[in-house]
Amino acid sequence: MKIRHYHWIIVLGVLFASCKKTDNGPATGENGNNGGNTGGAGSNPVTESVYLTNAKATRAFIKAGYATPFGSYRVNTTDNTNSAFEWYVASHLYADAAMIANGDASYQEPMNNAFGWLSKLEDKADPNGGYFAFANLDGSGAAGVKYVDDNALTGMAYLDAYNVTSGTIKANYLGAAESCAKWLMKSGQWDNTYGGGFWWTTEKTVKPTQSNALAMQLFARLFKLTGNTQYKDWALQVNNWLNTQMYDSTSGLYIWQVEKNGVKNGVKFTYDNGIMVEAQLLFADAMNDNTYKTKAQALGNAMIRGLWDKNYNVFIFNTNDLRVNGCYSGWATQAMIKLYELDNNENWLVYAKANVDAINVILKNTALNGYYQYAGLNGASRYTNLEGVDQAWMQRVQVMLSKYR
Secondary structure, X not given: OHHHHHHOOOOOOOOOOOOOOOOOOOOOOHHHOOOOOOOOEOOEOOOOOHHHHHHHHHHHHHHHHOEOOOOOEOXXXXXXXXXXXXXXXXXXXXXXXXXXXXXXXXXXXXXXXXHHHHHHHEOOOOOOOOEEOEEEOOOOOOOOOEEHHHHHHHHHHHHHHHHOOOHHHHHHHHHHHHHHHHHHHHOOOEOOHHHOOEOOEOOOOOEEHHHHHHHHHHHHHHHXXXXXXXXXXXXXXXXXXXXXXHEEOOOOXXXXXXXXXXXXXXXXXXHHHHHHHHXXXXXXXXXXXXXXXXXXXXXXXXXXXXXXXXXXXXXXXXXXXXXXXXXXXXXXXXXXXHHHHHHOOHHHHHHHHHHHHHHHHHOEEOOOOEEOOEEEOOOOOOOOOOOHHHHHHHHHHHHHHOOOO
């Protein structure tokens, strides 16, 4: 996942102060963040969640501006219109799988077309496979670097697609997810440098939390599905490394990464920790270990203490960069929803909803139903580009939220 590493060092110069989680969560409607479903009026009652309406509108924007006849999606609509990134396309597939899970089978075709396109990125010359990070819109030209987080996320998206398909295509999704896991296990991206851990890319520059946490998600989920103990062993191994090397007990959060020189970078990212919440929940389920449900709840609370801005009711990009991003900030809503599905604590949904509402105020182009890439908490210095991955994630988290709000 490249964009985060290109842009995180641009700091707005605002000092961050963590906030406590209150019993009632953020106040509804503060700072104009009232984008939720407030009910109908008169003879025109609301018949579907505003978040589902938003998700559909953003998907229409994606179809009009990003989708190609090849099953791929343009990186953006400004300066990179002729290529497609693996993890962007996988995120679109992930988002469409959520639409199907919500009951709309019309998203099967674009989801399966994206699956076909992604298969063109697989390295056929490597006996262990693995997906290249980008290609031309038609799938040609795939080569170069492979990313652990991209391959792991693609595998996770395939498993969501597996859940909403049947027959041969269902089996194909599971097989493709296992192929992603095979590359992770056999590519040499895991080694004993810094006590273990996956490198971010085949260039072996850093070992980040998010790459390892996404791999842990995939291994835990595949063990639960298949019973294959090699996935269990890998999930245990990755989990151990994350908890011994990347967990900061002072904040209760996971740090960014180990640099190539062995120095740990202690910045905390919202989406790293959101991914870890899900990894712990999947680990708990796969290993039948309820202590990890408690760990996930504790991590969710630590996110609220350390990554939530109480003045703007939104999850920040990271502790050194107080911007907002549809994908990286929005990912926290998915984590909060997963926690709510665990324990039915409505407070998780309060944060899940307020986060989306704030993003809809700060980043949304209401005329287009699309989302700009970054902005300050008050909307200042907003970028002009609309990245495809941000559209995909705002589609995904809003259809997920629509089930409950």
